[in-house]
Amino acid sequence: MKNKATGKSYAKIIWFGEHNVVYGKPAIAIPIYSVDVTATIEKIQNGQEIHCRYFDGPINEMADNLLGVKTLTNHLISLFGAQNIAFDLNIQSKLPAERGMGSSAATAIAIVRAFFDFFEVNLTRSQLLKLANIEEKITHGNPSGLDSATASSNMPIWFVKNEINEQIDFNLPTSSLVIADSGIEGKTSEAVSLVHDNVVDEPETAQPLINELGKIAESAREALATTDDELLGKLMNQSQHDLAELGVSNHTLDTFCQIACDNHALGAKLTGSGLGGCVIALAKNQTDAQQISTALRKAGATQTWIQSFKNYQFSTGEA
Ligand code: MEV
Incomplete structure (x- = not known):
């Protein structure tokens, strides 16, 4: 286990395909590098509690609209048997919430990456998306998975729910x-x-x-x-x-x-x-x-x- 670890993710923009993607039709989405989220986990030497500075208090007192993030964080704590480890989870986000830029998915991706880095465990892409989905399901009900797939990618993606999640390359140098x-x-x-x-x-x-x-x-x-x-x-x-x-x-x-x-x-x-x-x-x-x-x-x-x-x-x- 490290003393300090971070996880990063990006805002997403759906270029084509919002809503139809929920019904199995394709979408093109792109990560926005300049609008990112960083989750940092830091061990507290003498502390007894898990703090969560971004959410302004201990994790179990998070506001109701953060239930998804709270559930995911508690899931990760049990996954790593970390109930008795005192650490601080700090989330810094440049994303405005509820503006279609994938704020909740980006937060979830950053948290999962930070936990795996902190406990020095390899994380596969499918594991990452499955874990982020714990949060997305609570926050959005019936997510296609497009937001998490884009927030965790460093290239534009072509996405079909449960079928295709592939990076696409193209050449638009001036646009x-x-x-x-x-x-x-x-x-x-x-x-x-x-x-x-x-x-x-x-x-x-x-x-x-x-x-x-x-x-x-x-x-x-x-x-x-x-x-x-x-x-x-x-x-x-x-x-x-x-x-x-x-x-x-x-x-x-x-x-x-x-x-x-x-x-x-x-x-x-x-x-x-x-x-x-x-x-x-x-x-x-x-x-x-x-x-x-x-x-x-x-x-x-x-x-x-x-x-x-x-x-x-x-x-x-x-x-
Ligand atoms: C939300 O960012 C995109 C929607 O297509 C919903 C989804 O894909 O889950 C509206």
């Missing part, structure tokens, strides 16, 4: 995604159950939308392979239209997408569960990205980030 936070909370569990209700109550309208969103993700993968950024932009606009039809957009997100397109974005859409959270816009170059970011901030975005595609690295294979 970037502008991410803008509306400042409005969007609860994943609410959005997922709203779409579920639509699929059950109005299958003749909702199911074709789910199918089409899956087809859009497939076309986007082909557009990435041929470096067709104009087509990617169009596919983003089509996704936004279909997600709005499914009922998970709102006036602010629609307006942000329109403003992005009025400021040279090739396309724009909500990302994540919707009902609030963030929009993403595809910019052809850095100048356009800056212009889109400035326009969205003027329109009320609480934060913006610009993610270029230059820096993605293939994984070294570690979990």
Whole structure:
């Protein structure tokens, strides 16, 4: 056992495929390196209790909305027989919660990695995702697993629930995604159950939308392979239209997408569960990205980030 260990993870952005991924259709998602979570575990020499500084008190007194994280942490404590070891678990997160950026999954991934590092035990990727799912199931109800898969990856991924989780490489050296936070909370569990209700109550309208969103993700993968950024932009606009039809957009997100397109974005859409959270816009170059970011901030975005595609690295294979 070490005296101190850390685990890291990233924010995720779903480029194509939110919601349809719950129904077995494909998605493309990317980790955002600049928006990360670090979990640190440090032994307390004279302490008797497990502290959890980020959550402001002992782990068993965590707030109810952190039940998932609390359950996962307690699970890891029993897994490693660590009930009598005094340590401090400190989580530093740059992710805003409930904004479609995968805050809960990223926290879970960072915690699992920190525990395995602290106890010096090898962690496989499937073990990591299974453990993170303990938290995600409690927080989101019926997660596809896409958030954890992306938060733990260092490359964009192509994902089909329970089937495919593979890294994809593409070459878009000058383009970037502008991410803008509306400042409005969007609860994943609410959005997922709203779409579920639509699929059950109005299958003749909702199911074709789910199918089409899956087809859009497939076309986007082909557009990435041929470096067709104009087509990617169009596919983003089509996704936004279909997600709005499914009922998970709102006036602010629609307006942000329109403003992005009025400021040279090739396309724009909500990302994540919707009902609030963030929009993403595809910019052809850095100048356009800056212009889109400035326009969205003027329109009320609480934060913006610009993610270029230059820096993605293939994984070294570690979990
Ligand atoms: C949430 O980030 C993405 C959704 O597709 C739900 C899921 O994949 O579990 C809305």
